[in-house]
Amino acid sequence: xxxxxxxxxxxxxxxxxxxxxxxxxxxxxxxxxxxxxxxxxxxxxxxxxxxxx
Numbered sequence: 001x002x003x004x005x006x007x008x009x010x011x012x013x014x015x016x017x018x019x020x021x022x023x024x025x026x027x028x029x030x031x032x033x034x035x036x037x038x039x040x041x042x043x044x045x046x047x048x049x050x051x052x053x
Contacts (some may be wrong), residue, residue, distance in 0.1 A: 018026050 014029070018029070
């Protein structure tokens with residue numbers, strides 16, 4: 001939970017920077033976040049399936 005709070009605070013700082021960054025940098029950052037969230041979701045799904053099964 002504390003990690004999520006830190007991530008949200010960091011996101012707030014980065015969003016201020018995104019307004020001044022080139023579009024390619026913003027898109028690259030978005031892709032990195034999307035991949036990170038996808039990996040996280042897959043790991044959570046796999047972990048829950050193993051515990052329940």
